[in-house]
Amino acid sequence: MSKFNNKWLRAVIPALLIHCSIGTVYCWSLFKGDIASYMGNTVGEVEWAFSLAIFVLGMSAAFGGKFVEKDIHKSSLLAALFFVVGMAGTGFFIYQKSLIGVYISYGIIMGIGLGIGYLTPVKTLMLWFEKQKGLATGLAVAGFGLAKVIASPLMEALLGERNSDGILVNPTNIYTMFYILAGLYLVMMFIGHLLLKKPDGYEEESIQSTRFSYRKVLKNKTFIGIWLMFYINITCGLALISQEKGMLVYIGFGAIGLVSSLTAVFNAGGRIAFSSWGDRLKDRNSIYKVIFISSIITILLTIMFNGINPTISAFLVITLLCIVNAGYGGGFSSLPPLLSDRFGIDSISTVHGLALSAWAFAGLSGNQLSAFVLEKTQSYDILLFVIMALFAIATLISIFVVKPEKVFFDSKEQLNRKEEVVAN
Template sequence: MRKLENKWIRAVIPALFIHCSIGTVYCWSLFKNDIASYIGKPIGEVEWAFSLAIFVLGMSAAFGGRFVEKDIQKSSQLAALFFVVGMAGTGFFIYQKSLIGIYISYGIVMGIGLGIGYLTPVKTLMLWFGKQKGLATGFAVAGFGLAKVIASPLMESLLGARNNDGNLVNATNIYTMFYLLAGIYLVMMLIGHLLLKKPAGYEEESVQSTSFSYRKVLTNKTFIGIWLMFYINITCGLALISQEKGILAFIGFGAIGLVSSLTAVFNAGGRILFSSWGDRLQDRNSIYKIIFISSITALLLTVVLDGINNSSAILIILLLCVVNAGYGGGFSSLPPLLADRFSLNSISTVHGLALSAWAFAGLTGNQLSAFILEKTQSYDMMLYVIMAFFMIASLISQFVVKPDPVNLESEEMVANEVIVK
C-alpha cells in the first residue's frame, strides 16, 4: 500500500479525474442549439444556463472555501453529488422541455458541483509538490482545459448523425446523452474522491479559528489587485474566445474545427507552461505581466496591420492561440500566487474568494464582445477595447500587486506546511 502513497496517485491523478469531469461545462457550445431546438426556446434564453453555471461556480467557490479547507473527502464527495445530479437533471428537464428546470439543474445544481470540485484538489496538490506549486496546480487546471478536447468527440458520437440543416436526426439523443454522461462522470469523480489524500504528516489547522479575517482579505489592496487582474484576464479571454468562430468565418477561413482544437490545446498547455514557469521566478506575479504583455503584443500586431480584415489568417490564429494560452495560464497561476501572498494555510478559502472574479467575468465576458459588435459592427473595435483592458490589467499587476506576503492570521496560527519529496 505504501506504493500508492505518492503525489501522482494521491494528488495528480485524482485531480485530473475531478477536473476532466467538471471541465466539460465548456462543451456547452456543442449542444446548446440542440437544446434550444428540442425545447422550442430562443438560443439567447437557453444561453443563460451556461452563464448561470459559471456564475454559481465562482460564488460557490467563494463561499465554499472554508468547507473545502475542513475536509477534502467530504467536499470531493459533495462535488460529485451536485455535478452528477445536475447533469442528470439537465437531461430530465430537457425531456420535460422546461427551461427553468435547465437553469436550476445545469446552472445552479451543477454550478455548485463545479465550484466545490474545482477548489477541492488545489491545496492537496500544492502540499504534495512543495516548491513546485505552480506545476502542481497546472496539472489539475490543465485537466479542466483539456476536458473539452477529450469530451467533444464522445458528445458528438452520443448526439449522433445530423441532417443537411444541421439538426439531429434523432432529437431524443440530446437528453439521453446527459444521462449517459452523468453515469460516466459519477465513476470518474468517485475515483478521484477515493484517491485524493493529503500527505502523511500534514496536520490540518483548525479552520474554525476566528483568527482568519474575511474583512482583512477583502479589503487588502494586494488581494483586490489580484482579483481585478484575474477578472480582466478572464473577461478579455471570454470576449475574444466567444467570437473565435465568427472571426474565422469573417476572414473566410474554413478549418474552424481544427483551429478550435488548436486553441483548446494552447489553453490547456498555457495552464501548465505559465504556472510551472512561475516556480522558477522570484515573484510569481511576473507571470501575469508576461501574460498581459504577450496578449497586448499579439493584439497590437493584428490592429497595426489594418485589423482583422487585412491581417493574415496565420496572424489571427496566432492571436487566438496566445490569448487562449494566457487565459488558461491565468487560472493555474492564481493559487500559487495567492499562496505566496497569503500563505498556504488558508489557501482554499482565499482562492475561493478570488474565484468570485470568475463568476462576474462569466456574466460580462461574452456580453462585452457582443455589445461592441452590436454597436459598431467592427471586430477591430472589439480588439482595441480588449487591448485597453489588458493594458489596465498590466498596470494593476505592476503597481498594485505588491511582492510582500500578507499576514492575515495571528502569530500563533502558523501554517503547518510539509514538503514531500
C-alpha cells in the same frame, strides 16, 4: 512511503479525474442549439443556463472555501453528487421541455458541483508539490482545459447524425446524452474522491484556530489587485474566445474545427507552462505581466498588419487566439500559487475561493462585452482595441498594486513567522 501513497496517485490523478469531469461545462456550445431546438426555445433563452452555471461556480467557490478547507473528502464527494445530479437533472428537464428546470439543474445544482469540485484538489496538490506549486496546479487545471478536447468527440458520437441543415436525426439523443455522461462522470469523480489524500504527517489546521477574516481579505489592497487583474484576464479571454468562429469566418478561414482544437490545446498548455514557469521566478506575479503584455503586443500586430493578404490575416488571427487562450488558461493555474505566496497556505482554499468570485462576474460580462461592442460598431478592430485597453489596465494593476510582499492574516503559522521576524 507506500508505493500507493505518492503525489501522483493521491493528488495528480484524482485532481485530473475531477477536473476533466467538471471541465466539460465548456462543451456547452456543442449542444446548446440542439437543446433549444428540442425544447422550442431560442438559443438566447437557453444560453442563460451556461452563464448561470459559471456564476454559481464562482460564488459557490467563494462561499465554499471554508468547507473545502475542513474536509476534502466530504467536499470531493459533495462536488461529485451535485455535478452528477445536475447533469442527470438537465437531461430530465430537457425531456420535460422545462427551461426553468434546465436553469436549476445545469445552472445552479451543477454549478455548485463545479465550484466545490474546482477548489477541492488545489491545496492537496500544493502540499504534495511544496517546491513546485505552479506545476502541481497547472497539471490539475490543465484537466479543466483539456476536458473540452476529450469530451467533444464523445458528445458528438452520443448526439448522433445530423441532416443537411445540422439538425439531429434523432432529437431524443440530446437528453439521453446527459444520462450517459452523468453515469460516466459519477464513476470518474468517485474514483477521484477515493484517491484524493493529503500527505502523511500533515495536520490540518482548524479553521476556527486561525484568525482568518473575510473582511480583512476583501479590504486588502493586494487581494483587490489580484482579484481585478484575474477578472480582467477572464473577461478579455471570454470576449475574444466567444468571437473565435465569427472572426475566422470574417477573414474567410474555413478550418474552424481545426483552429478550435488548436486553441483548446494552447488553453490547456498555457495552464501548465505559465504556472510551471512561475515556480522558477522570484515573484510569481511576473507571470501575469507576461500574459498581459504578450496579449497586448499580439493584438497590436493583428490590428496593424491584418488585411495585407488572406494568409497573413489568417496567421495573425489564429496566433492571437492561441496566445490569448494560453494566457487565459495560465491565469487560472497561476492564481492558487500566487495567493499562496502572498497569503500563506493555511487558508488557501478559502482565499482562492474568494478570488474565484471574479470568475463568476467575468462569466456574465465577457461574452456580453464583445456582443455589445460588435452590435454598436460592427468592427472587430474596435473590439480588439477595447480588449487591449483592458489588458493595459491589468498590466498597471499587476505592476503598481500587487506588490511582492507577503500579507499576514494571523494564522498560527503566520504568527510564528512574525515572531521570528521580530526576534531577528
